[in-house]
Structure formats: structure tokens, C-alpha cells
Amino acid sequence: MSNRVYNILFHTHTVSGIVISVALYIIFFAGSFSFFRDEIVGWERNEPVAEESNLQAIDLDVMLDTLDLERELYGRDIAFTKYFNERRINVNLAASKDTTGSEAAKTGSFFYMDTDNFKTYTYTSNYSIGEFLYRLHFFAQLNLWGTSGYMLAGFVAFFFLFAIITGVLVHWKKIVSNFYVFRPMASLKNLWTDAHTALGIIGLPYQFVYAVTGTCLIIGTSVMSPAVVTFMYDGDTNQLYDDFGFNPPQFELANEQLASVPDINQFLEKAASKWEGFEVTTLEIFNYGDTNMKVGVEGRTAYDKKFAGRGEIIYNAITGEEEHVVDPFTETSYLNAATAVITQLHFGNYGGVLLKVIYFVLGLISCFVIISGVMIWLVARDKKHISEKKRKFNAWVVWIYLAICLSMFPVTALTFVCVKLFLQDFTPERMTAIYHIFFYSWLAFSVFFVIKRDNYFTNKYALISGALIGLMVPLANGWVSGNWFWKTFMAGENQIFLVDLFWIVLSITALVVAFSLKRKPPQPIKVSEKKNYSLKNGIDKVLLMEGASKNYN
Amino acid sequence: MPANKKYLTTSKTQRFAKITAGFFGGYAVTVSLFMAIGFWLNHIHVLTTLRFGGFMLWATLFLLAFLFKNGWKAWGVYLLITVLFSGVIFISKIYHPIV
Numbered sequence: 001m002s003n004r005v006y007n008i009l010f011h012t013h014t015v016s017g018i019v020i021s022v023a024l025y026i027i028f029f030a031g032s033f034s035f036f037r038d039e040i041v042g043w044e045r046n047e048p049v050a051e052e053s054n055l056q057a058i059d060l061d062v063m064l065d066t067l068d069l070e071r072e073l074y075g076r077d078i079a080f081t082k083y084f085n086e087r088r089i090n091v092n093l094a095a096s097k098d099t100t101g102s103e104a105a106k107t108g109s110f111f112y113m114d115t116d117n118f119k120t121y122t123y124t125s126n127y128s129i130g131e132f133l134y135r136l137h138f139f140a141q142l143n144l145w146g147t148s149g150y151m152l153a154g155f156v157a158f159f160f161l162f163a164i165i166t167g168v169l170v171h172w173k174k175i176v177s178n179f180y181v182f183r184p185m186a187s188l189k190n191l192w193t194d195a196h197t198a199l200g201i202i203g204l205p206y207q208f209v210y211a212v213t214g215t216c217l218i219i220g221t222s223v224m225s226p227a228v229v230t231f232m233y234d235g236d237t238n239q240l241y242d243d244f245g246f247n248p249p250q251f252e253l254a255n256e257q258l259a260s261v262p263d264i265n266q267f268l269e270k271a272a273s274k275w276e277g278f279e280v281t282t283l284e285i286f287n288y289g290d291t292n293m294k295v296g297v298e299g300r301t302a303y304d305k306k307f308a309g310r311g312e313i314i315y316n317a318i319t320g321e322e323e324h325v326v327d328p329f330t331e332t333s334y335l336n337a338a339t340a341v342i343t344q345l346h347f348g349n350y351g352g353v354l355l356k357v358i359y360f361v362l363g364l365i366s367c368f369v370i371i372s373g374v375m376i377w378l379v380a381r382d383k384k385h386i387s388e389k390k391r392k393f394n395a396w397v398v399w400i401y402l403a404i405c406l407s408m409f410p411v412t413a414l415t416f417v418c419v420k421l422f423l424q425d426f427t428p429e430r431m432t433a434i435y436h437i438f439f440y441s442w443l444a445f446s447v448f449f450v451i452k453r454d455n456y457f458t459n460k461y462a463l464i465s466g467a468l469i470g471l472m473v474p475l476a477n478g479w480v481s482g483n484w485f486w487k488t489f490m491a492g493e494n495q496i497f498l499v500d501l502f503w504i505v506l507s508i509t510a511l512v513v514a515f516s517l518k519r520k521p522p523q524p525i526k527v528s529e530k531k532n533y534s535l536k537n538g539i540d541k542v543l544l545m546e547g548a549s550k551n552y553n
Numbered sequence: 554m555p556a557n558k559k560y561l562t563t564s565k566t567q568r569f570a571k572i573t574a575g576f577f578g579g580y581a582v583t584v585s586l587f588m589a590i591g592f593w594l595n596h597i598h599v600l601t602t603l604r605f606g607g608f609m610l611w612a613t614l615f616l617l618a619f620l621f622k623n624g625w626k627a628w629g630v631y632l633l634i635t636v637l638f639s640g641v642i643f644i645s646k647i648y649h650p651i652v
Contacts, residue, residue, distance in 0.1 A: 007560035008619050014556065162612045212605055220604035227584045228600060231642060232591060232651065239652050243597050335601045342605060380555055 006170065013166035016159045017373050023139075023156045025370045025405045027214075030137040032363030033412065035348050035356040036502065038085040040130035042495035044419060045426075046481045047087040047114075048488070049495065055082045055280040055299075056272040058089070058115045060264045064288075066118045067091070072105040074098060074289040075253050081282045088112040088126060097253040097287065127431035129419055132438065133412070138218050141435070147222065154219030161211035168204065171197055189379040196372040199365050206362045207369075213346040244335065248284075249314065249324075254292035261289050262317050270320075271297040271313050277305035278328055285317070293317035300340070301328045303350040308332060308340035353498065367405075374401055400450055402458045407445035409466035409510070413503070414441050417469060420476040456519050463514035470507035474500035562624070570624025578631030579614035583607050585638035592645030 001009075033040070042048050060080060067073060075098035081090040091113045096105040112121045135141065142149030171178070179201055182194045200207075225240070233240050241247045264285065272280055280299040287293045295317045301309030311328025315321065332340075344350045348359040378398045382391060418437045423430060445465075449458040477500060478484035483493070485500035562568050587607060591599040614631070621627040 003557070004560045005620060007556040009616070011556040011561055012616065012619050158608055158612065161608060162615055165612055166616060212608060215608045216605040220608075224584065224600075224603050224607055228588060228603070232588050232596070232600075234652060236652055244600075334595075334598045338601050338605070 001169075001173070009166045010170050013163055013170055014377060016163045016166070017370075018377050020156045020159045020163070021370050021374050022401055022404055023152065024160055025367055026408065027137055027139075027153060027156060028363050028366045028370065029405075029408050029412075030133045031210075032360045032367070034130070034134040034137050035360050035363070036499065037130040037134050039495045039498050039502075040133070041084070041086045041128045043477065043499035044128050044130065044416075045087075046483065046496070047116075048493035049085060049087050055080065055089070055283060056268045058082075058268075060268065060283060063091075063113060063115070063118060064261075064264060067093075067113075071109070072096070072102060074105070074257060075101060076105070076108075076288050077248075077284065077286050078288055079282060079284040083281070087116055088114050088121065091120075098255070121426055122428060124428045124431040125426045127434060129415055129434060132415075132434050136438075150218050150222070154215055154223065157211055157214040157218065161208075161215060164204070164208055164211055167200060171201070175201065187379075189376065192372045192375040192379060196369055196376055199372070200369050203362055203365050203369060206359075207366055209345050210366075213342045216342055217346060249286070249296065251286040251292055251294050253287050254290050256291040258289050258291060258293065258318070262293070262320075264295065266320075267295045267297060267315050267317075270315075271299070274313065275301075275311065275327070275329060277302040278311060291318065294323070299328065303344070305329075306332075307350065308337045308344065310336040310340060353494075371402070371405060374398060395453075398455060399453050399458070400446075402455050403446045403449035404442075406458055406462035407442060407449060409462055410469055411438060411442045411445055413466050413469035413473060413507075416473045416503070417476045420473070420480050424480070456517070460514050460517050463510045463517075467507040467510035467514065470503045470510070473503040567624045571618050571621065571627060574621075574624055574627035574631055575615035575618030578628055578635070579611045579618065581635040582614055582631050582638070583611045585635045585642065586610070589638040589641040589645065592642065592649050592651060596651050 058080075063080070064073065064078075067078075071093060073093070073096075075096035077094040079090075079092040081092070083090060089112065091111055093109050095108040098105065110123075112123075112126045113119070114121075138153040139149035142152060168175075174197075178194070178197050182198060183190045184194075229235060229237055229240055238247070264283070268280060268283060272278060278299050279302055280297055282296075282298040284296040284298070285293065286296065295315045296312060297315070298310070298312040300311070301307075306329055309328035309332050310326070311331075312324070312326045313322055314324040316323055348356055375398070378394055381394050415434065415438045419434060423433055445462075449462070452458065474485050477496070483496055485497055485504075488494075488497040488500070562571065584603070584607070587599055587603040591603075618624070618627040618631070621630075
């Protein structure tokens with residue numbers, strides 16, 4: 001690579017990285033916690049579920065009877081979906097197609113229903129820390145103009161991909177030799193550089209997967225489809241939806257009410273036993289209570305049977321005949337397989353809790369790579385030949401960046417504690433209350449750390465305060481609900497136990513790190529070259545020397 | 554340490570040209586390429602690939618735009634390729650339409 005190309009790539013890496021850094025840090029931090037979204041939700045509501053619960057374990061007939069009493073189901077399309085591993089499932093009631101029905105029957109609704117006690121919740125009263133962090137992860141809270149938040153998150157992910165590619169190219173020649181270089185005793189710049197490159201390489205496959213799948217999931221359709229619809233489909237969006245299976249099947253209402261509505265659970269059981277390892281995620285009823293009633297069952301293969309399999313069956317509800325079948329094991333289309341692979345790689349939900357823990361750690365490592373990148377940017381520009389004004393500006397940028405990023409840890413812990421202590425009712429104000437707790441405390445912490453204007457202080461006290469508040473999470477839970485972590489452990493309520501344990505481990509780790517931090521004495525501006533390094537055998541001396549002095553010059 | 558300035562673009566208009574060429578031009582090349590192929594191979598497969606693979610190509614084209622000495626040349630090249638693919642799309646729509 002010529003010097004020109006190297007320097008250009010280096011510069012684009014620096015600029016794209018520094019521009020997206022804070023947003024990307026928030027995405028990674030909130031995203032890492034979101035791996036445990038379901039566990040957090042179970043913990044927060046005190047509603048534990050079995051490790052792998054799926055739709056076929058639920059008694060839908062009782063739910064339907066309950067709903068029929070309240071909401072006149074005749075002629076409606078009804079969908080039960082279990083997206084997450086929690087006790088409440090999504091219920092969507094479409095407006096009744098019966099033109100003679102009452103006004104209430106002709107309005108659709110969406111809500112969550114508890115599968116144990118059949119209580120229903122709206123979106124806002126069902127809101128949770130898990131949902132909040134999950135949504136913060138793609139800036140749903142910033143959807144102030146249309147989908148502006150999603151767009152921001154999507155382009156941050158896209159520039160992250162750009163930064164990964166340029167980063168690897170810049171680092172290419174030293175990729176092996178520098179992997180073994182770690183000089184914690186050298187200057188701060190070398191310390192940050194070594195950490196940035198070594199951890200960047202360790203996390204590279206993970207980060208690449210996340211950049212691509214993340215961009216695809218959040219803006220893949222909205223950014224790529226307008227041109228395709230216009231030029232390939234001549235504006236026929238409906239045809240595109242048909243091609244990609246976005247259009248749900250439609251069935252006409254026969255307008256003849258059934259004397260008795262057939263049992264729905266039997267279809268769940270039939271579908272679940274049709275293929276071994278088929279897990280039902282959605283059950284949809286078309287034309288409820290009508291002679292043209294159908295039942296559609298959708299699901300996926302168990303991850304250990306087949307990684308990406310999507311299947312569905314549509315039954316005639318009266319005769320029980322299968323009218324349409326897609327075998328998840330043999331008929332997976334490229335479209336479905338690609339979508340499944342992308343989603344599963346991104347959600348990390350295919351390998352149990354241990355995989356989620358590994359993903360979480362890799363997520364925090366990525367946070368560190370981002371921070372160390374910002375630190376390199378700062379330290380490398382803290383030179384005598386750079387004007388005082390510019391250096392002041394750079395310092396301010398980093399004070400603010402670090403304050404915002406690092407205070408996320410105590411703020412998240414604080415939200416867990418406050419929600420547990422003060423938000424025990426599922427009222428519509430729940431969502432706003434969680435927003436207030438999180439965003440106001442985030443503002444307070446950030447302002448405080450910016451006022452201190454000391455990166456060492458920010459780092460150390462963000463960790464210590466986060467750890468101390470984090471240790472209060474299991475205490476708050478035990479105090480409020482009586483579910484002390486040893487009790488949940490004994491009772492096998494794994495979701496609740498895991499969240500408590502998670503905070504204990506995370507807090508202790510943070511404390512250990514915080515107390516081992518030592519303020520570095522001011523560094524000499526220029527490290528005398530070459531003399532400082534004593535090289536070990538087995539490492540290419542020349543490469544190492546070159547790498548140390550040239551790589552980041 | 555910061556990249557060596559002597560290799561970097563200093564002119565504001567050049568920088569503007571390169572960034573816009575990479576962002577908009579790169580997008581146009583990516584999307585038109587996939588559409589042109591989509592008429593001849595299974596278009597659902599091609600468009601599915603566009604959803605994730607498109608971003609990889611786009612990011613690469615974005616990067617390449619910075620390597621041009623003249624940013625307007627990058628625009629020229631990207632436009633030319635887009636026009637070429639658009640021609641393929643235009644002809645394909647007549648002889649091999651999907652809708």
C-alpha cells in the first residue's frame with residue numbers, strides 16, 4: 001500500500017470513527033444489555049418463565065373464551081405471537097369483517113395478554129427496562145420526525161462498517177505482529193493504540209457481523225427499497241410485498257356463523273407434532289367463528305435441529321385439512337434463510353445463556369475499542385505544535401464524550417433500582433416514568449462529569465458509582481419482591497436469578513477495575529524512540545520496531 | 554498520530570465531491586447493479602442479497618471514492634457505471650420484465 005493510500009484510509013478511519021463514536025457506544029452498550037431483554041423483563045415484572053417456553057405450551061382456547069366475552073370475536077382475524085421469552089404474548093385483533101357487527105367489533109386492537117392470569121396490557125403499561133434498552137439500542141426514542149431515530153442508528157451502523165473496513169486495511173501489514181504487542185508501561189498513546197488494535201482484532205468477526213446485520217435489520221428495507229420499487233416494480237409496492245411475503249393471506253368471510261367454534265389448541269398440537277423440533281411462534285385465526293374459518297400456524301425449527309428453518313401450515317378450521325404447508329426442514333427459501341441467519345446472528349438467541357454472556361462481553365469489548373479509539377485521537381493531537389485553542393477544543397470533546405458514554409453504566413443500574421422500588425404498577429404512565437428516570441439521571445451524571453473536566457475521575461467514579469448502585473439491584477429486588485437471589489436459585493426461577501447474579505458479577509468486576517486504576521503521571525511529550533523496547537525472542541524484531549514507531553505516526 | 558497531511562485533500566470542494574460521490578454515487582452504483590442483475594437471475598434472491606450485501610459494496614465504493622485524486626472524476630466514474638447499469642435495466646424491462 002502506498003503512503004498516500006495508507007494515509008487517506010487512516011484519515012477516513014479517524015474521521016468516521018470519531019463522528020459516530022458516542023452514538024455507536026450507546027448502541028453497543030444498550031445492545032449488550034438487550035441480549036438479556038427477556039431475563040430483565042421477567043425480573044422486572046416478577047414473572048419468571050421456563051427457559052424455553054413457546055406458544056404450543058399455552059392454552060389459547062381459554063384466552064379466546066376470555067377475549068370473546070369482552071370483545072366480540074366473530075369475523076375477526078386474530079393473531080397470537082410470542083416474540084420474546086416472557087409470560088405476556090402479543091395479541092392482535094383485526095376489525096371484524098362482519099358488516100352487521102357492532103361499532104366495537106369493527107375496531108381492531110393490539111395488546112399484550114398474560115398467559116397465566118389473562119390480564120391485558122397496552123403498549124405503554126407493558127413497557128419495561130428491557131424494552132427501553134432494546135429500543136434505545138436503535139434510537140427509537142429519537143423517532144421525532146418519521147423514523148429519524150432508526151435512520152440515525154442505521155447510518156451509524158453503516159459508517160461503523162466503513163470504519164471496520166478502513167481499520168482493517170490500515171492495520172493489515174501489522175495485523176499479526178502487533179497483536180502480541182502490549183505496552184502498558186509505555187506512553188498513554190501506545191497503551192491506547194495497543195488496546196485498540198488488539199481488542200479490535202479479537203472482536204473483528206463479531207463487530208463485522210454486527211455492523212452488517214445491524215445495518216440490514218434497521219435500514220436494509222427502508223434505504224434499499226425505494227429505488228427498487230420505482231425502477232424494478234414500476235411503483236407497484238403490493239407486488240414487492242407479495243414477492244417478499246409481507247402480505248398476510250386473505251380469506252373472505254362467508255357470513256355464516258358457526259354453532260360452535262372448533263378447538264384451537266388441537267391445531268397447535270397438530271402443528272407442533274407434525275415435525276419434530278418445530279417450535280410455534282405465531283398462531284393466526286382467520287374469520288373467527290365463521291364457516292370459512294382458517295387457522296394458520298407459523299414457527300421455526302429448534303436451533304439445534306436446523307439453524308435457519310421457517311415453516312407454516314394453514315388449516316381449514318372446520319375439516320382440519322391442511323390447505324397450505326411449508327416444511328421448515330426441507331423448503332426453506334433463500335429469502336427466509338437469509339432473514340433468519342441475519343436475525344439470529346444479531347440477537348444471539350440460538351445458543352442459550354452462555355452464548356449471550358459471550359456476546360455481552362464482546363459487546364463491552366467493542367465499547368472499549370470505541371473509547372480507546374477516541375483516546376488515541378485525543379492523545380495523538382495533544383502536541384506542542386498544535387495550537388492551544390485546538391487542543392482545548394479536543395479536550396472538551398473528549399470530556400463530553402466520556403461523560404456521556406461512561407455515565408451510561410451508573411444510569412442503567414440506577415434505572416433498575418428505581419423501577420424496582422418505585423414502579424410496581426403497570427399503568428399507562430409506566431413508559432414515561434422509565435424515560436424520566438433514565439434520561440434525567442443520564443443528564444445529571446453527564447453534566448456532573450463534564451463539570452469535573454477530568455477523564456480519570458470520570459472513568460473511575462462512573463465505574464465505582466455504577467458498581468455500588470449495581471450491587472443494590474439484587475437488594476432492591478429482594479426487598480421489594482422477597483425474591484432474594486438464593487431463593488430464586490433454589491426455586492429454579494432462572495430469569496430472575498440471572499439478572500441478580502449478572503449485576504453482582506458486573507459490579508464486582510467494575511469495582512476491581514476501578515480500584516486498580518492509577519492516575520498516570522504526566523507523560524513526556526516525546527518518547528525517545530527504539531531505546532525503550534526490550535524485545536522478547538520469537539517476535540520479529542524489525543517488524544515490531546517498525547510497528548511501534550511507524551504504525552500510528 | 555494523525556495521518557500525514559501532505560497526502561490528504563485540502564480543498565473544500567474536492568472533499569465535498571469525494572464525500573458526495575462516495576455516498577450518493579456509491580449508492581446509485583450499488584442499487585443499479587443489483588437491479589440490473591435482478592432482471593436476469595431470480596430477483597427475490599438478488600434483492601434479498603441487496604439488503605445486506607448492498608451495504609458491503611456501498612461501503613467499499615464509499616472508500617474508493619476517497620482514493621481518487623480528483624473527486625469529480627469519482628463522480629464521473631460512478632455516474633458512468635450507473636448509466637451503464639441503468640441501460641441494462643431499461644433493456645431488461647422490455648425483454649425480460651418481472652412485473
